[in-house]
Amino acid sequence: xxxxxxxxxxxxxxxxxxxxxxxxxxxxxxxxxxxxxxxxxxxxxxxxxxxxxxxxxxxxxxxxxxxxxxxxxxxxxxxxxxxxxxxxxxxxxxxxxxxxxxxxxxxxxxxxxxxxxxxxxxxxxxxxxxxxxxxxxxxxxxxxxxxxxxxxxxxxxxxxxxxxxxxxxxx
Amino acid sequence: xxxxxxxxxxxxxxxxxxxxxxxxxxxxxxxxxxxxxxxxxxxxxxxxxxxxxxxxxxxxxxxxxxxxxxxxxxxxxxxxxxxxxxxxxxxxxxxxxxxxxxxxxxxxxxxxxxxxxxxxxxxxxxxxxxxxxxxxxxxxxxxxxxxxxxxxxxxxxxxxxxxxxxxxxxxxxxxxxxxxxxxxxxxxxxxxxxxxxxxxxxxxxxxxxxxxxxxxxxxxxxxxxxxxxxxxxxxxxxxxxxxxxxxxxxxxxxxxxxxxxxxxxxxxxxxxxxxxxxxxxxxxxxxxxxxxxxxxxxxxxxxxxxxxxxxxxxxxxxxxxxxxxxxxxxxxxxxxxxxxxxxxxxxxxxxxxxxxxxxxxxxxxxxxxxxxxxxxxxxxxxxxxxxxxxxxxxxxxxxxxxxxxxxxxxxxxxxxxxxxxxxxxxxxxxxxxxxxxxxxxxxxxxxxxxxxxxxxxxxxxxxxxxxxxxxxxxxxxxxxxxxxxxxxxxxxxxxxxxxxxx
Ligand code: SF4
Numbered sequence: 021x022x023x024x025x026x027x028x029x030x031x032x033x034x035x036x037x038x039x040x041x042x043x044x045x046x047x048x049x050x051x052x053x054x055x056x057x058x059x060x061x062x063x064x065x066x067x068x069x070x071x072x073x074x075x076x077x078x079x080x081x082x083x084x085x086x087x088x089x090x091x092x093x094x095x096x097x098x099x100x101x102x103x104x105x106x107x108x109x110x111x112x113x114x115x116x117x118x119x120x121x122x123x124x125x126x127x128x129x130x131x132x133x134x135x136x137x138x139x140x141x142x143x144x145x146x147x148x149x150x151x152x153x154x155x156x157x158x159x160x161x162x163x164x165x166x167x168x169x170x171x172x173x174x175x176x177x178x179x180x181x182x183x184x185x186x187x188x189x190x191x
Numbered sequence: 192x193x194x195x196x197x198x199x200x201x202x203x204x205x206x207x208x209x210x211x212x213x214x215x216x217x218x219x220x221x222x223x224x225x226x227x228x229x230x231x232x233x234x235x236x237x238x239x240x241x242x243x244x245x246x247x248x249x250x251x252x253x254x255x256x257x258x259x260x261x262x263x264x265x266x267x268x269x270x271x272x273x274x275x276x277x278x279x280x281x282x283x284x285x286x287x288x289x290x291x292x293x294x295x296x297x298x299x300x301x302x303x304x305x306x307x308x309x310x311x312x313x314x315x316x317x318x319x320x321x322x323x324x325x326x327x328x329x330x331x332x333x334x335x336x337x338x339x340x341x342x343x344x345x346x347x348x349x350x351x352x353x354x355x356x357x358x359x360x361x362x363x364x365x366x367x368x369x370x371x372x373x374x375x376x377x378x379x380x381x382x383x384x385x386x387x388x389x390x391x392x393x394x395x396x397x398x399x400x401x402x403x404x405x406x407x408x409x410x411x412x413x414x415x416x417x418x419x420x421x422x423x424x425x426x427x428x429x430x431x432x433x434x435x436x437x438x439x440x441x442x443x444x445x446x447x448x449x450x451x452x453x454x455x456x457x458x459x460x461x462x463x464x465x466x467x468x469x470x471x472x473x474x475x476x477x478x479x480x481x482x483x484x485x486x487x488x489x490x491x492x493x494x495x496x497x498x499x500x501x502x503x504x505x506x507x508x509x510x511x512x513x514x515x516x517x518x519x520x521x522x523x524x525x526x527x528x529x530x531x532x533x534x535x536x537x538x539x540x541x542x543x544x545x546x547x548x549x550x551x552x553x554x555x556x557x558x559x560x561x562x563x564x565x566x567x568x569x570x571x572x573x574x575x576x577x578x579x580x581x582x583x584x585x586x587x588x589x590x591x592x593x594x595x596x597x598x599x600x601x602x603x604x605x606x607x608x609x610x611x612x613x614x615x616x617x618x619x620x621x622x623x624x625x626x627x628x629x630x631x632x633x634x635x636x637x638x639x640x641x642x643x644x645x646x647x648x649x650x651x652x653x654x655x656x657x658x659x660x661x662x663x664x665x666x667x668x669x670x671x672x673x674x675x676x677x678x679x680x681x682x683x684x685x686x687x688x689x690x691x692x693x
Contacts, residue, residue, distance in 0.1 A: 024461070073374075074400070075399060076400035077403065088460050088463060118374045148397060151382070154378030
């Protein structure tokens with residue numbers, strides 16, 4: 021383990037960096053987001069993730085935001101455990117009938133000002149599950165949505181871009 | 192087993208590749224009684240169709256697999272749950288969706304139906320009007336001095352799927368855990384009925400996002416069996432390539448996440464990086480990080496990208512260099528071992544009774560792997576290890592993953608070396624039939640059953656995720672452990688919610 025740590029120290033961070041926008045633009049996003057987030061929200065943006073019926077594909081990519089490549093925390097954004105600590109609710113999935121109350125109550129428990137980001141094709145309008153008795157529709161059918169990030173599932177880089185857009189719009 | 196079933200029922204036609212037998216009520220009841228004396232016949236699935244109930248069984252010794260069916264016009268059938276407890280939740284689900292009642296079901300409470308749908312019995316021939324008054328869900332009673340309950344969920348504290356857990360504790364020790372699932376029920380099976388094969392393939396890819404390749408493959412192979420479709424050789428090999436990439440990504444993610452739940456974040460950081468490498472390679476090779484919608488009936492939707500071989504050879508080399516030191520770290524950290532060794536034990540007997548597979552089964556001595564038994568191409572031509580441990584604890588489940596990562600790396604290398612040329616897709620013939628497939632996902636064995644009409648419409652599709660037989664064992668695993676070890680136990684199982692709730 022020590023050897024790996026030493027090697028990692030010598031190799032430097034694996035997080036994408038470089039003066040020109042890196043291969044997939046993470047670094048460029050990083051600087052934009054940093055500025056915008058600080059202006060609007062002071063120090064940080066707290067995100068509470070809610071799965072309202074997803075297939076779990078969207079969650080996997082949201083998870084990736086926490087890995088050392090995307091490293092969401094360096095943008096001052098982090099996932100929190102309680103809606104009471106959150107500025108943003110990030111919601112995935114078509115909202116199932118069985119999750120409708122839970123989603124609404126989570127939203128209700130989030131203090132103002134708050135934003136809702138709907139993630140993935142399902143969260144827009146139910147996606148492939150549209151028309152089923154088991155769902156009530158997209159996230160917007162239950163709580164007001166500020167931003168929708170498309171994709172099935174969206175790539176982590178799209179999720180980052182979406183969060184930047186949100187922070188900039190909130191200014 | 193096959194002889195016995197043939198002697199009590201009539202063999203149905205056009206059911207492939209495993210035989211199906213129609214039983215009458217007496218024969219079904221007799222079979223349930225026989226099950227009690229045949230611990231070797233494990234349950235593979237139990238599902239309903241309009242006015243009919245099916246059950247799939249496997250004889251462990253001979254690896255024979257068969258389906259039995261009972262037409263029940265009055266909507267009642269003798270319950271299997273008493274003889275095979277793994278059937279209980281499946282029977283509760285059949286009851287909620289089809290209104291087909293398992294008589295003398297030990298636990299008749301609704302399972303998927305939380306009384307929030309606009310209709311009742313959505314898949315029955317004619318669904319009745321809504322009954323409309325919410326009924327409280329009675330949790331199992333617990334009594335005794337000094338007990339308290341901790342309700343958790345459906346919204347959890349982490350980025351995970353929703354479900355409800357009711358812990359009953361004595362101090363820190365968990366005396367009982369009761370799960371309530373069904374929160375992500377999307378009516379998937381209802382949506383699948385009456386749609387084209389292509390549409391159902393898309394839904395299959397979204398049964399459980401982490402096993403999208405495996406579920407797509409199970410559906411594709413079931414349809415191909417039903418219609419007698421021939422799949423080009425290159426597609427068969429590409430499917431296995433994708434399936435192994437999916438296994439790698441998930442196992443790497445899980446190993447990191449389990450260690451993180453033992454407060455050892457270093458492994459999460461390192462494994463997360465390796466997982467990302469796999470996903471990027473998958474993206475570069477097949478155009479989607481999770482490879483969703485890439486496996487379709489008749490073959491695969493995209494060929495390997497031009498530089499795919501180099502990308503994957505590079506990936507294998509990278510992982511083969513980076514993975515062993517991490518395993519060494521896992522193995523040598525006493526603080527980590529302290530949390531994983533002997534935590535969340537599942538007895539071998541329980542795993543056998545529930546027919547649980549994947550890392551849950553293999554960590555407790557049950558070496559069932561659908562790639563071997565019944566086996567499917569191209570795995571019959573490949574060499575790989577199916578690791579089996581006997582401790583049944585969190586540590587054993589981590590080790591199964593570790594060894595499977597190594598096995599998958601070997602498989603990717605072999606597949607790359609032998610990938611045949613040629614087309615990657617062939618049209619599915621217009622033929623009617625019933626088909627079934629057993630496919631090994633990273634989590635365990637998926638069973639998918641499908642009935643297709645000649646015009647290419649799926650009349651019924653039932654995907655059975657491995658989680659159905661693993662969730663109940665988590666309740667047993669946590670007993671006697673402390674509350675703080677629940678995340679660790681839960682993560683070491685990593686059961687699917689979406690794949691189970693459908
Ligand atoms: S958008 Fe796609 S990945 Fe996300 S929950 Fe829906 S089906 Fe799954």
